[in-house]
Amino acid sequence: MKLFSWSSLFFILSLSFLWGCGYWVWLQTNQSQHVQLTSQLSLQLERSEVLLEDWQRNYRLHLDYLRADLAKMTPPSTDNLMYEPWQELDDKIQHAPWPDALLGYALLDESGRAVRLSNSVAGQLFAITHTDFSSNHQFLTPMVLPAQWVAPVHLEFNSQHLLFWFDLAALKQKLLKAQQQAAGEILLVSATGQLVSPSRYQQTLLARFGLSDLRDDQSLKFQLKRPPEDLTRSSQRYDGSMAWPATALAQAMTRTKQGQTALFVPNYLGRPSVASWRWSDGWQAYLVAERDLSGLQQQRKQLRQYLLAGLSALSAVLLLLFWLIQRGIKRQEPAVPVAQPPVIEEPSVVSAELLAASAATELTQQVASSQPSAVVPVEFEQATFTHEHQLKTARNLLQAWLCQPGAEQNLKQISLRWLSQTEQSVRVACQPVGFISALLTKIQKETNKELLFDVAADVPSWAELDLNAVAASLGWVIRTRASHHDVTTLMVKLVVLEPLQLMIEIFDDGESLGAGQWMNLLHQSQESSNWPAELQQLKSAGGHLSAAQQQFSGNKLLLVLPMLELTAGCERDELQLVDGSALLLCPAGDAQQLYRRMLNQTGLGLMPLDDAAQFMQWCGAQSDARLDYLILDEVFIHGDQQIAAQVFQIVRRYFPQLVLIMFVRQPEQWLQLQQTFALRLVSKPVLRHELQQALLCQEPATLEPGLRPVWFESTQDVNDWLLRHQLEQLGYLPLQLQPDIPLPDDALLMLALENNTDVAKRDLPLLLWYTAEEISLHAQDMTQPVWTFEQGPVVLSRHLFQLATRPTTDEN
Structure with a gap:
């Protein structure tokens, strides 16, 4: 067996490529999971922050009305024996429309001493509340009790202080609904690393620390400490957290106001997790979104085992093939000298056989060398016939389109399928935001679903993009998802990817689809020729359609197309x-x-x-x-x-x-x-x-969002129809010039080149001459640009882009 041969080299390269692909799959899977977790935690933080801000904003409104109402009454005092203001104070506070249950309140003097307590619960809560009004915060640090989550709220009036305690049970339920899954958790952590919101594992922590017999008015103070084992599976019955080190999350929060931990770091329960945090000024605490990664860790372990098993099996198959090839080569080696003719006894026969073989080889080479010359004219004739046939088909489609408007939808489908198989992708200069907004406005009037449109700040105002692919694919996706009865809202968002890609995110609130359902929807057939014409057009433009898993409910589709940025930033966003x-x-x-x-x-x-x-x-x-x-x-x-x-x-x-x-x-x-x-x-x-x-x-x-108008001079019906079609495909609004209608200063004009004898028109700054005749542009002595129909939409879009971005005060 030859170890150093071409088959050995092929075996080594195949084995290296196989294991390299396995390692690449492992890295890509881990990276996609990390990106997905990051987006989930970011969205979870944003939604939780909105809930907390709404809660405080609602209470500020009620507190402002209460302050104005209390300012009209006599200040509560113990000096006036004839007037009892406490009943009036109780009535105003108790009858205020508080969103949450009021547990009690206390009236404090300037030094912080309690003048009046509404009930016994207020006395218990006042004893465990840190009343420091020097920071002038209206919402004090929340307190976690064994059975309640309490928020102290401070209101200052008439040089005195009112301290309210509200039950946050309703807010707790809203935060639970905002969590991603059963493994997710929303926490509020103070600047000292103490939990100031109830944990999902609160009863487990109380049992592990031996605190099951606490009174209802005792405050729970759990620190973010890293235990030596998983507390959810531990049998510990004492509090040893004073000797534990701080978790990676607590250490990171002391260094920065917001961020995210690495994957699989132990949390305060001793379980692998990932957390993202952000400082909240209103609550004077860190808002933390944490995700338990025990299940993901087990999934990665299983994936690693499956990859190793699959790669080992494929390596064994390659090794078996290599052994069979080497064995076949070894069997053929001794048969080579036996098949040779005798060279000693019959020299004349050998010479004849060699001459015959040489002649046959020469004849074969001559035939092979002469074969291409006979094939080339046939291929040229076939290509010429195909090109002429396509042009004839295009003329027939155009005539049918113009002569039979009653069959517009059928002709549209036929034309779209034919063009998707014959035309190549063309990127034109356009305004992506205006074109897509006009497209969504048109679709919004056709359907009863709710359409939302959001644009990222870095989306350029002008770019080179395949608008036909954008309109076809985006319209197909929206109409396909809107046809489902469980979808009520669709949101379209424009995002710029690097390098030079435009991503269109389509969200809907319908029933979440699985991976198999997405595969059947996006790839309905193994052959791309059987795909819908819209997806074929998207593929020819260099784009692709994919699906991403939503964090909560609904579905998310991603349209990615190549793009060339022409102007940075979007002026309309200022x-x-x-x-x-x-x-x-x-x-x-x-x-x-x-x-x-x-x-x-x-x-x-x-x-x-x-x-x-x-x-x-x-x-x-x-x-x-x-x-x-x-x-x-x-x-x-x-x-x-x-x-x-x-x-x-x-x-x-x-x-x-x-x-x-x-x-x-x-x-x-x-x-x-x-x-x-x-x-x-x-x-x-x-x-x-x-x-x-x-x-x-x-x-x-x-x-309503509108397209940039372009006024053109009418020549004849066919040319006008073609020009209107070209401008509409480029994202402009074609308008025919009228002699009695004044035009704005920044109007884009397209005049027929045959009427260039008018000297006054030559001084217009934003003017583009056009003609349907075949002319030589170098022979035209024109200061303004000239466009012919044979140049196509790409050149027209560039001319209009240069005119639209040219300042109106430019003398050139």
């Missing part, structure tokens, strides 16, 4: 700050979070309400509050115009100068209500630019 306060009426969910983020960027003081009960309660409690804007989503009132009119009448009763803004799918259905209440109608999906225009405009208006 928002102007607006002074005032606003009330947002929108159901809780992704839409409320998106609108809240947009409004916070404008500088408005925002008060979001989730349902009608909160709205009616808020309206009844108004006295002298300030409200400048009421922003109403039609989903909040289920699209009922009568309910909307009642809401506007109720709010205008308290705030006559209030500006009313509505988010609607079809603005034309709300025109009568707009005239009655002077509404600002914003078409969905809502963009930041249109939202700020609604906040700044002084008159009733209808705002």
Whole structure:
């Protein structure tokens, strides 16, 4: 057996490639799991922070009204024997519409001594509450009791202090719902590393530390210490945490305000976990989202075992093949000299055989060398015939498209399938945000589903992109997901990936699909030729469609396409700050979070309400509050115009100068209500630019995202139709020039080259000449650019991009 041969080299390279692929699969799996965990923890932190901020914002509103109400009464004092103010104080506090249960309150003097305690529970809680009012924080550090989670709230009035204790059971349930899975946990940790929120394993910790017989008024003080073993499986019955070192999370929080730990570090229970934290100024504590990784650790162990077993089996198969090849070579080696003719006894026969073999070899080489020359004309003729056949088919499709408008949908499907098989991907200069927003606005009017649109800050205003692939694939994904009855809301988000890729994330709130269901949906056939025409067009453009697992519920699809950035940043995202306060009426969910983020960027003081009960309660409690804007989503009132009119009448009763803004799918259905209440109608999906225009405009208006108009000069019907089609495919709004309509200063003009005799037109700054004739551009003495139909949409898009980005004051 030859160890050093070509087969040996192939065996070594195959074995190295096999194990290298296995190692690459292992690394990619770990990296994808790490990225998924990071996104899950980040989203979990964001949602929990929103819940905690909403809780404090709600209490600030009630405390402000209570302070104003208490300022009108006689200050409580023990000097006046004829007046008993305690009953009045109790009535005002007890009858305040607190969102949570009030356990008790205490009235303190300037030095912090208790003047009055509402009940015995208040006395017990006052004894364990750290009352330091020097920091001037309204919400003190929460306290964890064996059966309750209590939040002390401080209110200062008339040089005295009111200290309330509220039961946070409702907030605890909301945080539990916001957790990712049963293995996730949301914690509040003080600056000293102490848990100030109840843990899911609180009863386990009490049993392990021998604290099962605690009184209900004793405060629990669990520190983030790393135990030597898993406490959930331990039999320990004493508290030895004083000798334990701090966890990796506690050490990292002392160094930075926010961050994330490494994977599989032991937590305060001694279990492998990963945690992400962020400092909260309102709660004066760290908000921690922790995930138990015991299950993931077991999955990685099983995956490693499966990979090793599979690679070992494949290596054994390669070794067996190598042995069989070597054995076959060894068997053929002794048969070679036997097959040779005798060279001693019959020299003449040998010479004849050698000559015959030489002649046969020469003849074979001549035939092989002459074969390509006979094949080349046949291939050229076949290619010529195919090209002419495609052009003939294109003419027939165009004639059928123009002559039979009644069969538009069928012709559209036929044309789309034919073009996806014949046309190559073409990237043109365009405005991605404007094109996609107009596409979503069109789809929004076709379906009754809720569409949301969000744009990252780094999405460029101008880029080179395959718009046909974007429109086909994005429209197919949205219509496919919107056709399911369990989907009510879809959210589209634009994100820039490196290097030079645009990712479109599509979220929906439907029933979560499994990996097998996604494979059947995205890859309906093994052959790409059998895929839908939209996916074929996406593939030809160099993009791909994939699915990502959602953190809570719903589904997430990812459209990734190649992109070339032309201008950095998005000019329309530069928002102007607006002074005032606003009330947002929108159901809780992704839409409320998106609108809240947009409004916070404008500088408005925002008060979001989730349902009608909160709205009616808020309206009844108004006295002298300030409200400048009421922003109403039609989903909040289920699209009922009568309910909307009642809401506007109720709010205008308290705030006559209030500006009313509505988010609607079809603005034309709300025109009568707009005239009655002077509404600002914003078409969905809502963009930041249109939202700020609604906040700044002084008159009733209808705002919706629009395309950049291009005015062109009409020549003939066919050329006009082709030019309109080209401009619409590039994301522009084609408008025919009218002699009596004035044009804006930044208007983009396209005039026929045949009419270039007008000297006044040659001085227009944003002018593009066009013609359908075949001309020589070098022979034209023109200062403005010239475009011909034969140059195609790529050159047209670049000309329009240069004109659109050129300053109007440029003399050139």
